[in-house]
Amino acid sequence: MKQIRVWLWAALLGTLILTACTDLTLTPQTVDAPAPNTPTPVTPTMTPSPTPEPQAALVNGQPILLADYEREVALYVESMAAAGQDTSTAEGQDALEQGRTLVLEMMINQVLIEQAAQAAGVTITDEELDSTIQTLREETGEEAFQQWLTDQGMSSEEFRVRLRRDMIATQMANRAVEAVPTHGEHIHARHILVNTEEEALQILSQLQAGDDFVSLARTYSQDTSTRDTGGDLGLFPKGILIAPEVEAAAFALQPGQFSDVIQSSMGYHIVQLVERVPDMEIDPEHMRLLREKASREWLEGLRAAATIERFVSSTP
Numbered sequence: 663m664k665q666i667r668v669w670l671w672a673a674l675l676g677t678l679i680l681t682a683c684t685d686l687t688l689t690p691q692t693v694d695a696p697a698p699n700t701p702t703p704v705t706p707t708m709t710p711s712p713t714p715e716p717q718a719a720l721v722n723g724q725p726i727l728l729a730d731y732e733r734e735v736a737l738y739v740e741s742m743a744a745a746g747q748d749t750s751t752a753e754g755q756d757a758l759e760q761g762r763t764l765v766l767e768m769m770i771n772q773v774l775i776e777q778a779a780q781a782a783g784v785t786i787t788d789e790e791l792d793s794t795i796q797t798l799r800e801e802t803g804e805e806a807f808q809q810w811l812t813d814q815g816m817s818s819e820e821f822r823v824r825l826r827r828d829m830i831a832t833q834m835a836n837r838a839v840e841a842v843p844t845h846g847e848h849i850h851a852r853h854i855l856v857n858t859e860e861e862a863l864q865i866l867s868q869l870q871a872g873d874d875f876v877s878l879a880r881t882y883s884q885d886t887s888t889r890d891t892g893g894d895l896g897l898f899p900k901g902i903l904i905a906p907e908v909e910a911a912a913f914a915l916q917p918g919q920f921s922d923v924i925q926s927s928m929g930y931h932i933v934q935l936v937e938r939v940p941d942m943e944i945d946p947e948h949m950r951l952l953r954e955k956a957s958r959e960w961l962e963g964l965r966a967a968a969t970i971e972r973f974v975s976s977t978p
Contacts, residue, residue, distance in 0.1 A: 718766060720971040721773040726766075731974065734765045737814070766974065772827060774964040779830045782837070786829045791822060794829065838960035839953040845943050846900065850936040851912040852893040854878060855885040855929050862923040862930035869920055875934045884929065893934075899944050901952050908933055 718731035738761045739749060748754045779785070799807050811821060852875060856862050865878055876892030883889040895903070895912075903909035905926035915921060915935035924931040944952065 716973075718972070718974045719770055720969075720973075721770050722777060722968050722970075724773055724777065726769050726773060728974065731766060731769060733815075734769060735762055738762075738765050762974075766972065770970060771961060771965070772831065774961070774968055775831045775834050776827060778964055779834050782834070784830060784833050784837070786826050786833070791826055791829065794825060795822070835957045835960075839956045842949070842952045842956050843944070844949070845941055847913075848897050848899050848939040848942050849912055850897045850938075851895045851915075852876070852879060852934045852936060853885070853888070853895060853908060853912075854883045854893050854932045856882055857884060857929050859923060859925070859930050862932060866923055866932055869932065875920060897937075897939065899948060899952070901955060902948055905931070907931075 715725075716728035717725045718728045719726040739758065742749060742754070742757065742761065747757060749758050802810070811818065816824075854862075854865055854875070856865065861882070865882055868878060869875060879893030880889060883893050885893065888894055900909065900913065903912075905924075905928060907924050907926050908931050911921040911924050911931075912933045912935055915933065917935050917937050920934040921932055924933065
């Protein structure tokens, strides 16, 4: 039943849009740290629950029960053990602490998505739910499926509730990315990234004196992902670079031009525009990144507008 556990946690954690980008272009999302633009969570405290039934959090007045939270944490601990991580070590304890925070934020996101779905009139019919469950039963085998439910201490009805939530989350994510265009303007650009403004100004002076951009990028750029190719960022549409200042400067240039020094969270850049394509189809990888970005920004918007209270700490 490991297959079901992996599938279930992938669906749940997929609603927690997190990122850890290190290159200039958007990269696949991970679950290591909150996205840079995600509103900073309130520091969890051990405030007593305001109702007789202990709560882990309140999301726009809707409770997340402490028992449900601890159950999800237990599932997360099982997934750690299945991956060979020893929670008795210092490293394992750190991972567990991060995992408890991750689980709570995932559950908060799930409630926010359900609230948004209710407001939008998005539902999953019993027929749709039954069809998905039947597919799971057929893929895993009825005996294995029932054994997994037993191992998790989960009734069939509890599984239906969980699965319905995941399916609604998928529908809402799909709605969030509907506005992402399939065609758009593309540019081909290069950049040089250095650590200090002084370095960048020196390189800018060399460019103004006629030195070759590609050669300077190979010599001085600190972006190891593009340095060997002369700072080549490739051909991309708007919304792909993680440094909006760099992207805005690149799209403002004409072919052959280079920018002034641009400061971003990564350092100091100089950008050169190689070519501009007024309209072309967005390739599948860029489309995936743009859709992930749209989904992430939609969820961040829900979080920014929400009233969230946390009543548990990240440590046991």
